[in-house]
Amino acid sequence: MAMTLAEKIFKSRLRDEPFPGTKVLDIDVVMCHEITTPIAINDLVARGKDRVFNPDKIKVVIDHVTPAKDSKTAQQGKILRDWARRHNITDFFDIGRNGVCHVIFPEKGFIRPGYTVIMGDSHTCTHGAFGAFAAGVGTTDLEVGILKGVCAFREPKTIRINITGTMPEGVYAKDVILRVIRELTVKGATDCVMEFHGSVVKGMSMESRMTLCNMAIEAGGTSGVCMPDEVTADYLWPFIATEYKDRKAALEDFKRWWSDEGCEYVKVIDIDVSHMEPQVTYGYKPDEVKNISEMEGTPVDQVYIGSCTNGRLEDLRVAAQYLKGRQIAPTVRGIVSPATPKIFREADQEGLIKIFMDAGFCVTNPTCGACLGMSNGVLAPGEVCASTTNRNFNGRMGKGGMVHLLSPAVAAATAIEGKIADPRKFRKEGI
Amino acid sequence: MKSFGGKVLFLDRSDINTDEIIPARYLTEISKEALKPHMLEDLKLGGFDPKDPKNQEAGVIVTRANFGCGSSREHxxxxxxxxxxxxxxxxxxxxIFRQNMFNCGMLAIELSEADIDKLFGFRHAAARIDVDFENNSLTISSGNESSTFHYQIAEFDKALIKAGGWVEFADARY
Incomplete structure (x- = not known):
């Protein structure tokens, strides 16, 4: 029978079907951060079940508020740190080596095609970019994942999204996913996996594919997924070189996860990007999206470049191309947070950090903080932020604040003008 | 088996997200008690006052589509x-929100939009809803008026509530 990628993973990792319609899967990677995990740990301790199913399959990072900003966040870090130590969890990334979870874990090579991945974080769907089934879960599901290495799901249906055409100047993966969410709405993919296909996706780097899959949850999707191909094999090669005789062999192996010809999709969406404009959100939901021509001139107080959506080296390069030799508007606070130490170091070596600083940006350490209004760039009531993050919910970056979601290119142009601006107006500089 | 029901808090909007239910600035708390005063603090809904003491009297929320979208926070x-x-x-x-509810031994009940409209018909009355968990039905009542609705629930979700949550269920079985 023809199967989708998600159906193949469900079949391969099925542990139990306790009731019709409920599938309990073995989980390959359980990821933890300091916001949702400490309560799971405390609950396991209180139940007399302070155990882990396999310390090598548990990956831990402190990323949401780092360095700790107060006693409470210090305590969250301490609970996580002490727990990782007592259970010999060696993949634990603390200050100095930590980065945004959905950027640092793929960078470390923890994700492979066909894997099942859970985390107490909704943007876990990012990792589907590798052809994995990766789903955000709550603290209780995380707790069971830690204890038993399993998680229960209703088998998701799959929506196929074909992205074709030629990417126009100034348009990037972020614009494509905002365009997709605009079409699907914030609930259009609930209980579904979003499969990204088409020539545009094939031509994308892993970084861009992660940007696509990252925002699947904003349409309600369980996981975003891309078919693992040469680009995937190249990205993973440093981590899998001992497992395959060459990249071609790895690719052949990956292909077994590809959705079959004739598999069942609940919906197929075709988007030709050839004449697409950069996309910007205008309201308090990620599906409230307009073309940039309708949003230009909206004043902003802050520009934020970073997060699990757009804090990767590729994103920083794009922004730097527009910012080089220019100054941000005096009315704007510019903040950039490279998402991992590796990205920070490479951005420094390439001269991007200097470009950001010369333009008037504040460069912060890797952290999620500003995206959800916890630290490092919280808004005051009435303030507006142009942000490369993923959520524009009311109060998301600070009570009473407003967020416009957009690409790193639009963020850079907006920083220069102090109001939402079309990057296509600016000449890109060599970096 | 605990009982499910109480006075109704009507939230007449779709797509209410978990940032509105409990803003991220309170996610540094590691006790549930500390969250208590902040329920629905950032809800964007005309006429809704998160500080209205009547909210505290509610035992049931009735709302529209896609409730609990956004963050995975079980908070x-x-x-x-x-x-x-x-x-x-x-x-x-x-x-994620739906599963978190059942994992915590709480009920997330889906009804058709038409039935939800009927429940909203009681919004100006002092309504209460009582759930008959065994029979998958709920009754809304106000004064002499009452109306009963049947709902579907996955066997797994029902079993979680009976088992006292997913941790106990999973630890016993796997």
Whole structure:
């Protein structure tokens, strides 16, 4: 029978079907951060079940508020740190080596095609970019994942999204996913996996594919997924070189996860990007999206470049191309947070950090903080932020604040003008 | 088996997200009790006052589509639980929130949009809803008026509530 990628993973990792319609899967990677995990740990301790199913399959990072900003966040870090130590969890990334979870874990090579991945974080769907089934879960599901290495799901249906055409100047993966969410709405993919296909996706780097899959949850999707191909094999090669005789062999192996010809999709969406404009959100939901021509001139107080959506080296390069030799508007606070130490170091070596600083940006350490209004760039009531993050919910970056979601290119142009601006107006500089 | 029901808090909007239910600035708390005063603090809904003491009297929320979208934070069900709300009734839920409710031993009940409209017909009365968990039905009542609705629930979700949550269920079985 023809199967989708998600159906193949469900079949391969099925542990139990306790009731019709409920599938309990073995989980390959359980990821933890300091916001949702400490309560799971405390609950396991209180139940007399302070155990882990396999310390090598548990990956831990402190990323949401780092360095700790107060006693409470210090305590969250301490609970996580002490727990990782007592259970010999060696993949634990603390200050100095930590980065945004959905950027640092793929960078470390923890994700492979066909894997099942859970985390107490909704943007876990990012990792589907590798052809994995990766789903955000709550603290209780995380707790069971830690204890038993399993998680229960209703088998998701799959929506196929074909992205074709030629990417126009100034348009990037972020614009494509905002365009997709605009079409699907914030609930259009609930209980579904979003499969990204088409020539545009094939031509994308892993970084861009992660940007696509990252925002699947904003349409309600369980996981975003891309078919693992040469680009995937190249990205993973440093981590899998001992497992395959060459990249071609790895690719052949990956292909077994590809959705079959004739598999069942609940919906197929075709988007030709050839004449697409950069996309910007205008309201308090990620599906409230307009073309940039309708949003230009909206004043902003802050520009934020970073997060699990757009804090990767590729994103920083794009922004730097527009910012080089220019100054941000005096009315704007510019903040950039490279998402991992590796990205920070490479951005420094390439001269991007200097470009950001010369333009008037504040460069912060890797952290999620500003995206959800916890630290490092919280808004005051009435303030507006142009942000490369993923959520524009009311109060998301600070009570009473407003967020416009957009690409790193639009963020850079907006920083220069102090109001939402079309990057296509600016000449890109060599970096 | 605990009982499910109570006075109704009507939230007449779709796509209410978990940032609105409990803002991220309170996610540094590691006790449920500390979340209590912040329920629905950032809800964008005309006429809704998060500080209205009547909210504290509610045991059931009735709302529209895609309730609980956004963040995976289980703090959203917890802030309801600590405020003695153990049932949310909507025309649809976001996946993670729905599972978090059952995992915590709370009910996320889906009804058709037409049935949700009928429940909203009671919004100006002092309505209460009582759930008959065994028979998958709920009754809304106000004064002499009452109306009963049947709902579907996955066998797994029902079993979780009977088992006292997913941790006990999973630890016994796997």
């Amino acid at each position: 959203a069900p917890w802030v309801f639980e600590i405020n003695d709300i153990n049932v949310v009734i909507a025309s649809s839920f976001a996946r």
